[in-house]
Amino acid sequence: MDASPSNTTKRLTLLALPCVPLVQPGDDLAGLIRSALDASGETLQAGDVLVLAQKIVSKAQNRYIRLASVTPSDRAMELAEQVGKDPRLVELVLRESNSVLRYSRDVLIVEHKLGFVMANAGIDMSNVAQDGDGIVLLLPENPDAYCESLRQALASGIGGALGVIINDSHGRAWRNGTVGVAIGSAGIPALDDRRGDPDLFGRALMVTEVAHADEIAAAASLLMGQAAEGTPVVLVRGLHHAKRAGKASDLIRPRHKDLFR
Amino acid sequence: MDASPSNTTKRLTLLALPCVPLVQPGDDLAGLIRSALDASGETLQAGDVLVLAQKIVSKAQNRYIRLASVTPSDRAMELAEQVGKDPRLVELVLRESNSVLRYSRDVLIVEHKLGFVMANAGIDMSNVAQDGDGIVLLLPENPDAYCESLRQALASGIGGALGVIINDSHGRAWRNGTVGVAIGSAGIPALDDRRGDPDLFGRALMVTEVAHADEIAAAASLLMGQAAEGTPVVLVRGLHHAKRAGKASDLIRPRHKDLFR
Numbered sequence: 001m002d003a004s005p006s007n008t009t010k011r012l013t014l015l016a017l018p019c020v021p022l023v024q025p026g027d028d029l030a031g032l033i034r035s036a037l038d039a040s041g042e043t044l045q046a047g048d049v050l051v052l053a054q055k056i057v058s059k060a061q062n063r064y065i066r067l068a069s070v071t072p073s074d075r076a077m078e079l080a081e082q083v084g085k086d087p088r089l090v091e092l093v094l095r096e097s098n099s100v101l102r103y104s105r106d107v108l109i110v111e112h113k114l115g116f117v118m119a120n121a122g123i124d125m126s127n128v129a130q131d132g133d134g135i136v137l138l139l140p141e142n143p144d145a146y147c148e149s150l151r152q153a154l155a156s157g158i159g160g161a162l163g164v165i166i167n168d169s170h171g172r173a174w175r176n177g178t179v180g181v182a183i184g185s186a187g188i189p190a191l192d193d194r195r196g197d198p199d200l201f202g203r204a205l206m207v208t209e210v211a212h213a214d215e216i217a218a219a220a221s222l223l224m225g226q227a228a229e230g231t232p233v234v235l236v237r238g239l240h241h242a243k244r245a246g247k248a249s250d251l252i253r254p255r256h257k258d259l260f261r
Numbered sequence: 262m263d264a265s266p267s268n269t270t271k272r273l274t275l276l277a278l279p280c281v282p283l284v285q286p287g288d289d290l291a292g293l294i295r296s297a298l299d300a301s302g303e304t305l306q307a308g309d310v311l312v313l314a315q316k317i318v319s320k321a322q323n324r325y326i327r328l329a330s331v332t333p334s335d336r337a338m339e340l341a342e343q344v345g346k347d348p349r350l351v352e353l354v355l356r357e358s359n360s361v362l363r364y365s366r367d368v369l370i371v372e373h374k375l376g377f378v379m380a381n382a383g384i385d386m387s388n389v390a391q392d393g394d395g396i397v398l399l400l401p402e403n404p405d406a407y408c409e410s411l412r413q414a415l416a417s418g419i420g421g422a423l424g425v426i427i428n429d430s431h432g433r434a435w436r437n438g439t440v441g442v443a444i445g446s447a448g449i450p451a452l453d454d455r456r457g458d459p460d461l462f463g464r465a466l467m468v469t470e471v472a473h474a475d476e477i478a479a480a481a482s483l484l485m486g487q488a489a490e491g492t493p494v495v496l497v498r499g500l501h502h503a504k505r506a507g508k509a510s511d512l513i514r515p516r517h518k519d520l521f522r
């Protein structure tokens with residue numbers, strides 16, 4: 001039995017990029033990120049991962065909806081009554097979702113069209129400018145593809161792998177509080193299959209698939225905060241990931257394999 | 262409407278302490294951590310958080326069980342047949358749990374006596390030395406209290422708050438893969454209640470409780486890995502947390518408020 005603890009220092013650094021301006025619809029996020037990197041004196045290195053807050057991607061994609069423009073269906077009216085939410089918001093939640101999983105007073109858990117199980121289809125009103133009537137912000141469209149295009153735009157010149165993640169804060173079953181999770185991912189294995197890797201004692205691990213992109217998303221969330229921090233882009237340096245890249249959609253458990261729906 | 266993006270650099274550093282020896286039953290983890298800090302040339306600073314892998318706490322507490330010493334009950338025999346696991350392991354899972362929530366072939370989800378919903382009551386055989394018959398390792402006893410005693414042992418002399426977390430890798434509903442979560446916590450707010458904080462536009466956030474200790478646990482997990490990395494202690498530096506401290510048990514959603522049990 002021969003197990004060797006590590007004697008080398010492993011270090012992970014997360015840097016919240018300063019000087020990222022408030023994002024406007026149509027903004028080129030690759031350009032904004034390049035400028036923010038320049039302003040902070042950082043250059044991208046092979047192996048880096050950029051984590052973007054969902055909100056700035058939604059804003060760049062102009063995923064704003066004015067509530068006054070929404071006419072709630074009968075179903076939305078009825079559900080809104082039961083959960084105690086604005087019927088127009090509930091209408092948008094229904095339009096954005098495949099199905100409603102659970103609801104109770106103040107709680108509406110759905111399967112979003114992207115496959116993610118989450119509250120209110122990820123629609124929220126915080127950090128969204130409002131004047132007069134409410135404006136809400138939907139989740140990004142095609143977040144995995146968006147990450148991939150951003151990765152391609154930013155990876156040129158660094159001569160190695162770059163990861164791009166869009167994170168969002170999700171509630172969970174069983175545990176209080178939200179955590180950052182990946183809703184888009186490119187350039188890294190979102191789900192890291194370590195089955196078969198040797199453990200400290202040389203035996204193969206039996207069942208270990210690690211939600212690698214979710215752990216990165218959670219780590220970045222520590223710097224982004226939820227409130228007024230205004231740091232929506234985090235650079236993560238020092239990660240070691242398997243070469244094989246995947247998507248955040250790999251993190252969605254298929255309905256037929258989920259014992260908790 | 263006056264929103265100001267950040268102009269200051271925020272940085273978070275995670276350091277996997279080198280030179281942590283394989284932990285033996287009865288080991289003084291505070292002493293081992295002090296030695297590992299010395300070896301790496303690091304001194305604890307106010308605001309630091311130490312994250313310990315669950316396994317080393319279980320080992321220090323001698324939570325080993327030899328499977329040959331376990332006589333499975335009838336119920337364990339029956340359940341073992343249905344899930345396809347060793348009846349003695351299933352017996353231990355039942356002894357460690359309040360209730361069985363779901364099971365199917367290869368899957369056994371329980372509410373652990375500590376309150377955590379998890380697979381196999383957190384019992385595993387990976388990175389546990391075996392000779393002849395199987396030896397398994399149970400979760401630590403009183404992980405919150407263990408963190409608090411470790412915090413007290415290590416905080417003296419740093420003149421400020423120190424956080425201590427025990428992390429473990431848990432599966433989730435709805436999403437594939439495991440993520441690091443906190444099963445013990447002291448010195449920091451495990452659950453960070455930000456309701457009422459202003460958002461970028463000065464409005465109060467409506468529902469934001471952040472599972473702060475879980476996000477730290479996930480971040481540390483990126484450096485610990487699941488397999489042969491042998492780096493069971495991670496020092497996290499640069500976090501900003503509310504002064505109010507809490508426990509990992511704050512992260513457990515009460516059964517009557519959980520729509521997914």
